[in-house]
Amino acid sequence: MAGLARALVTPLLPGDYLDLFHPMRKGADLRGRVVDVVRQSLTATTVTIRPGRGWRGHRPGQYIRIGVEVNGVRLWRAYSITSPVDQPDGLITITVRAIPEGKVSNHVLRNLHPGTVVMLDQATGDFTQPTATPAKVLFLTAGSGITPVMGMLRNHRFDDAVLVHSSPDPAQMLFADELRHRASKGEFRLVERFTSTEGTLAVSDIAGVVPDWTERAAWVCGPTGLLDDAEAHWSDADLSELLHVERFRPRIMAEGDGGAVTFTQSEIVVDAPAATPLLDVGEDAGVLMPSGCRMGICFNCVASLTSGAVRDLRTGETTQAIDEDPVLIQTCVSAAAGPCSIKL
Numbered sequence: 001m002a003g004l005a006r007a008l009v010t011p012l013l014p015g016d017y018l019d020l021f022h023p024m025r026k027g028a029d030l031r032g033r034v035v036d037v038v039r040q041s042l043t044a045t046t047v048t049i050r051p052g053r054g055w056r057g058h059r060p061g062q063y064i065r066i067g068v069e070v071n072g073v074r075l076w077r078a079y080s081i082t083s084p085v086d087q088p089d090g091l092i093t094i095t096v097r098a099i100p101e102g103k104v105s106n107h108v109l110r111n112l113h114p115g116t117v118v119m120l121d122q123a124t125g126d127f128t129q130p131t132a133t134p135a136k137v138l139f140l141t142a143g144s145g146i147t148p149v150m151g152m153l154r155n156h157r158f159d160d161a162v163l164v165h166s167s168p169d170p171a172q173m174l175f176a177d178e179l180r181h182r183a184s185k186g187e188f189r190l191v192e193r194f195t196s197t198e199g200t201l202a203v204s205d206i207a208g209v210v211p212d213w214t215e216r217a218a219w220v221c222g223p224t225g226l227l228d229d230a231e232a233h234w235s236d237a238d239l240s241e242l243l244h245v246e247r248f249r250p251r252i253m254a255e256g257d258g259g260a261v262t263f264t265q266s267e268i269v270v271d272a273p274a275a276t277p278l279l280d281v282g283e284d285a286g287v288l289m290p291s292g293c294r295m296g297i298c299f300n301c302v303a304s305l306t307s308g309a310v311r312d313l314r315t316g317e318t319t320q321a322i323d324e325d326p327v328l329i330q331t332c333v334s335a336a337a338g339p340c341s342i343k344l
Contacts, residue, residue: 030054032066034116035091037108044097044144044174045109046082050090051120058092058123060085060155061148061219061246065292066094067119070107074119075283076291076300077104080148080246081123085155095174097144103283121292127219127246129156134217138210139188140203140230142166142222146174148246149219153182161188162210166222169196203229214239221246247295256311259338263287264306266344272336277313278303279331287344289331296333305329308340 032055036048049066058064058081067076079094098109127148137158139149146165153163163183167173173192183190191209193201203226206213214237220230227245234243258274261281266288272281279301282289292300296314305321305328312319313333321327326343 030120030122031117032092032120034112034114034118036114037112039109040095040174041172043109043172044095045112046093046095047108047112048083048091048093049118049120051092055090055120056122058085059128060152061128062123062125062151063148064092064094064123065121065298068104068107068112068116070103073283073288075104076119076121076294078293078295080125080151082147082150083154095144095147095150097174125246127221127244128152133158135159136212136216137161138213138216138218139163139165140206140218140220140222140226142226143168144174145220145222145226145246146179148221150175152219153179153188158188162191162216163188164191164193164201164206164209166193166195166201169194203233206233214242217242217244219244219246256316256337259308259336259340261336262339262341263344264341274311274335274337275313276335277332278310278329278334278336278342281336282331282342282344289344291332294332296330299330301330301332302328303331304343305334306341306343309337310334310340311337 030052032049032051034047035050038046040046063078063080065076065078067074079096081092082095083091083093096105096108098105129152133156137160139161141149141163142165149163163179170176179190182188201209210216218234220227220243227247230243230245234240256274258272260269261272261278262269263282268285268287270281270285272278279289279291279294290301290303292298304326305319306326307321307323309318309320310329311317311334313335318337319327319329
């Protein structure tokens with residue numbers, strides 16, 4: 001009924017009327033219906049989704065973007081698919097850990113219910129197993145970085161695999177029972193580390209846990225610091241070709257001065273820190289911001305910089321614009337480099 005009420009006051013195209021009654025119809029934008037929501041821990045939730053017509057499937061380790069309505073604003077986030085490929089029922093699962101101030105992750109944790117229709121994109125990502133599975137494999141994960149690896153473990157049997165996984169404590173370890181069960185059957189060797197009592201495992205100390213790490217193809221996923229350290233460690237050993245990493249946020253390479261950002265169409269002005277993406281700044285201020293992968297890949301967050309300067313958080317490069325010569329920028333990887341105006 002809420003959808004019908006909105007339709008009475010919102011200009012709609014013919015396809016929009018059909019979507020109100022048949023959101024999963026062929027030809028509609030890709031959507032999925034939430035089938036089940038299961039709490040995994042105090043902060044993590046597994047969501048089972050039935051994709052609509054047009055879903056092309058996924059490869060183990062890939063992720064999807066889902067769009068949900070939060071306080072009347074559609075927000076998109078990317079989550080790894082953890083379910084086996086080509087399940088007979090066609091269902092897919094994602095496991096979402098709520099983070100402080102995370103609008104979507106906390107909405108999923110507290111407010112997402114079976115029956116809800118969410119927006120979907122096709123699966124994407126290169127953090128996947130090659131067609132020919134390596135003879136020896138190392139998975140190095142931390143926190144929710146286990147999710148894409150879980151998708152691989154549920155789809156592949158490895159001749160020789162080691163999983164080194166770090167969690168804050170046993171209560172927060174995702175998929176703990178299943179991982180231990182699979183390890184007990186000999187599917188892989190599991191090394192658990194709880195940082196609240198054991199501290200963080202330095203990547204440079206990996207040889208103490210996996211002595212033959214130099215002989216293994218490695219997949220690493222977790223916090224930015226873990227990924228940066230892994231890239232440096234494998235590079236120092238001249239083994240970068242064996243390393244695969246998965247990032248859900250761009251690496252911030254540079255900071256500088258922030259500035260006042262004017263969202264011209266919304267008539268909102270807000271002070272922006274130097275290292276905060278304009279996408280986050282706008283969303284926090286209540287601006288309706290287009291978004292996608294949030295890491296500079298999909299270009300769904302492109303907006304017009306009409307004046308001032310912004311800095312690319314990945315490279316430190318500055319882009320400037322004037323009223324007579326606006327420039328398109330990616331708001332998810334751009335930050336204010338002084339006062340600027342965005343056409344949103």
